[in-house]
Structures are given as structure tokens and as C-alpha cells.
Amino acid sequence: MADTSDEAQAFLERYDWSWRQLSDPQRARAKQLGATYQPHFILVDAQGRIVDTWEGAGDSSIWGAMLAKLP
Numbered sequence: 001m002a003d004t005s006d007e008a009q010a011f012l013e014r015y016d017w018s019w020r021q022l023s024d025p026q027r028a029r030a031k032q033l034g035a036t037y038q039p040h041f042i043l044v045d046a047q048g049r050i051v052d053t054w055e056g057a058g059d060s061s062i063w064g065a066m067l068a069k070l071p
Helices: 005-015 028-032 060-067
Strands: 040-044 050-055
Touching (some): 040 060, 050 060
16 A cells, blocks of 8 residues: 555655655556565666665665665
8 A cells, every 4th residue: 555645745754855756656657667565665866767776664774875876
């Protein structure tokens, strides 16, 4: 089951994320990208390439390690 918009917004505010997020309540895009678990994070660079993914709960150290992989 996907998060509600309010739950997703609270998560973004908790981690002070300001970049674009994709809402996919039916999980159609997630399935196209191979996501089999929720939450599933897909970090995409400015050229549209998948840089990293993470399934499951994460924390600031996980997000920092993911972001460090951006070119």
C-alpha cells in the first residue's frame, strides 16, 4: 500500500528534502522500475539515470550515502 500524500509530505519535511518527488499511488511507475517493496527509493540524476535504490526504512546516514553517489 502506498503512502498517502500527507504521509509522504511529512516524510519529506522530516528529512528536509526539497527536490522533486513522484507521486505513484497505484504503484504503476514503481512496478515499471522494479520496485517490489514499499518504501522503495530511487535516486535519479539530472540526466534521468538511476544512481541508486533503497528498499525499506532508511535514515539520514542511508540518504547521505545515496546522495554522495550523485555526480
